[in-house]
Amino acid sequence: MSRESTTSTHLVSSFLTRDFGAETVRIGDLNGDGAPDLLYTQCSYGQRDITCLTATTLTGEILWQVGAPSAENSDVYGDLPVQIYDWDNDGHNEVLYIKQAIYADPVLYDEPPLYKERKICERARRYEGDAVMVVLDGMSGKEKGSFPIPAPADAGFLFADLTGRGRREDLVVKDEYWNMWGMSHAGEVLWHWQGSTGHYPAVADVDGDGCEEVFVGYALIDHDGTVLFQKDWEGWGDGKEDPWGVPDHQDATYIVRLGDGSWRLLFGNGGVHCLAVDGTELWHHKLQEAQHVVCGHFRNDSELQVAVIDRGYPRTLEGKPADLLLYDIDGRELWKRPQLACGWCAAILDIRWNGGDLQEILIYKRGMHSPIAIYDGQGNVVDEFDVPAEIRGFDDPTIPGNYYCCRADIWGDSRDEVLVFSGRGTQIHANCRPLAIPTLYNNTLYHGM
Numbered sequence: 001m002s003r004e005s006t007t008s009t010h011l012v013s014s015f016l017t018r019d020f021g022a023e024t025v026r027i028g029d030l031n032g033d034g035a036p037d038l039l040y041t042q043c044s045y046g047q048r049d050i051t052c053l054t055a056t057t058l059t060g061e062i063l064w065q066v067g068a069p070s071a072e073n074s075d076v077y078g079d080l081p082v083q084i085y086d087w088d089n090d091g092h093n094e095v096l097y098i099k100q101a102i103y104a105d106p107v108l109y110d111e112p113p114l115y116k117e118r119k120i121c122e123r124a125r126r127y128e129g130d131a132v133m134v135v136l137d138g139m140s141g142k143e144k145g146s147f148p149i150p151a152p153a154d155a156g157f158l159f160a161d162l163t164g165r166g167r168r169e170d171l172v173v174k175d176e177y178w179n180m181w182g183m184s185h186a187g188e189v190l191w192h193w194q195g196s197t198g199h200y201p202a203v204a205d206v207d208g209d210g211c212e213e214v215f216v217g218y219a220l221i222d223h224d225g226t227v228l229f230q231k232d233w234e235g236w237g238d239g240k241e242d243p244w245g246v247p248d249h250q251d252a253t254y255i256v257r258l259g260d261g262s263w264r265l266l267f268g269n270g271g272v273h274c275l276a277v278d279g280t281e282l283w284h285h286k287l288q289e290a291q292h293v294v295c296g297h298f299r300n301d302s303e304l305q306v307a308v309i310d311r312g313y314p315r316t317l318e319g320k321p322a323d324l325l326l327y328d329i330d331g332r333e334l335w336k337r338p339q340l341a342c343g344w345c346a347a348i349l350d351i352r353w354n355g356g357d358l359q360e361i362l363i364y365k366r367g368m369h370s371p372i373a374i375y376d377g378q379g380n381v382v383d384e385f386d387v388p389a390e391i392r393g394f395d396d397p398t399i400p401g402n403y404y405c406c407r408a409d410i411w412g413d414s415r416d417e418v419l420v421f422s423g424r425g426t427q428i429h430a431n432c433r434p435l436a437i438p439t440l441y442n443n444t445l446y447h448g449m
Contacts, residue, residue, distance in 0.1 A: 008383050010432035015060035016390065016425040020052065020069040023076040025421045027408050028084030028093050030055045030138040031063050036410050039095060041082045042073040047121040049100045050080060055141060058410060058428065064141035074423025081156050093138035101151035102128035122176040127151035147187035149173055160203040162190060162223045164210045172201055172214055177249055180216055182225055191225025198250030206263045206277045215265050217250050229279030252293040259303055264329065268293040272308045274331060283331030296350040296359040299377030302328040307361045309348045322346040324363055335379040340367020351407045353382065355415035355435050362418060364405040371401060391425040
């Protein structure tokens with residue numbers, strides 16, 4: 001760890017999570033005091049059926065718990081269908097999560113190397129009953145209500161305004177890779193779309209009609225389910241299936257509006273692509289695996305920039321490490337920064353680390369010894385810090401650990417903090433540099449001046 005990282009970051013919270021730790025954590029006020037809290041979500045590994053929810057403060061004090069905690073259920077190989085949101089718009093947050101239907105005839109996949117010897121179940125040939133969206137009171141964890149959703153739709157969901165309510169009170173739900181549904185706030189299925197969904201959709205009102213569209217996989221879906229455009233995935237990726245038999249899919253989506261009012265649809269797969277809202281490809285760059293694509297204002301010489309992580313070993317046979325790349329919004333490469341060895345699982349987030357007009361780029365699981373780093377828009381490392389072994393896990397020195405990061409302005413000082421979490425523990429890191437503010441001038445003790 002460099003002297004810079006020691007003096008410019010401050011560990012403001014660190015605790016072990018014992019038996020309730022998880023690799024899916026949500027942030028939001030649960031106890032009603034106005035400050036953010038944490039929600040840890042555990043699941044049965046193979047099928048990802050949610051087994052325990054634990055709400056804590058930022059220092060690890062348990063507020064409530066639903067289900068039976070178990071360290072055996074802390075490992076997850078993907079996101080889980082759980083969110084914190086003021087679902088009924090009464091000024092207090094609820095917790096929403098999906099309870100799976102019965103997988104009467106599950107489809108099992110062997111896990112690829114580097115992971116545990118377990119079977120993964122993404123879907124079933126036959127289900128019994130419906131999946132259920134459960135709504136919990138954020139303060140107590142007690143159930144406030146529930147409603148059925150289509151049985152396969154248990155991989156993830158997001159809130160969207162599909163019905164013109166003026167607030168994101170409807171739902172977009174999906175299974176792992178094949179189907180997506182639009183649902184109203186009342187639980188009515190509005191539409192169903194089938195295709196290569198990719199990992200997660202994005203929503204925005206790109207046509208200005210007061211309802212939001214959904215960018216998913218290689219398609220843009222109108223609020224009423226009308227397909228505005230849909231591309232053939234075989235023409236956009238390498239046309240190959242991964243070890244689980246899943247067709248080539250989109251790994252990341254991002255929707256952004258430019259200053260002139262036009263929109264850009266960004267996604268990553270075997271490269272990074274930028275589309276107009278009519279589906280026209282404006283530019284693309286072929287990469288090994290563009291796992292994360294994030295748009296932000298990282299520098300001042302162009303309106304917006306696009307940060308991309310191109311995954312490395314073992315996704316490349318030659319053992320090449322991951323690369324962090326930055327493009328301007330027109331697709332011109334600004335710089336590329338190779339990451340450390342064994343950083344194959346690297347991921348990125350935009351972060352407002354310094355609190356100014358410009359954002360920075362947070363990258364984690366970038367390799368051994370300095371697995372977390374923050375870059376500025378010029379490609380310089382602003383800060384870097386390690387993750388201790390008791391949180392990172394794994395005895396294998398060639399793997400950068402089994403942990404995740406998120407960022408949030410948990411202190412309300414206009415700067416984001418970095419939250420590091422795993423099934424074993426949590427840390428929160430802050431920027432301890434003085435916050436840059438406009439110069440105070442014409443100072444006087446006579447403050448009515």
